[in-house]
Amino acid sequence: MHQQADSLNAVEVVTFDYPYISQRKPHPKAEKLIEFHSDIVKIIAAKYLHHPLILAGKSMGSRVSCMVATENGIWASAVVCLGYPLKVC
Known part of the structure; x- marks a missing residue:
């Protein structure tokens, strides 16, 4: 039981x-960044199978994190958005 508790408290941050x-x-449209972002998330999620996956981003990273979190095969526990572009221009 103690080992399981230790593994749940471990944190790995990948930037x-x-x-x-x-x-x-200039940045491309968010849809063009999804594959790049998703590939990184899948690699990290596979490496840390028993850890919660929390996606975070600022501005465009927030937007793409939200899109990636809804993909099949991505099981994000949470998405943290910093400076999310809520207004579509």
């Missing part, structure tokens, strides 16, 4: 930038 960030280009 990444979308490729357009390093290229200093």
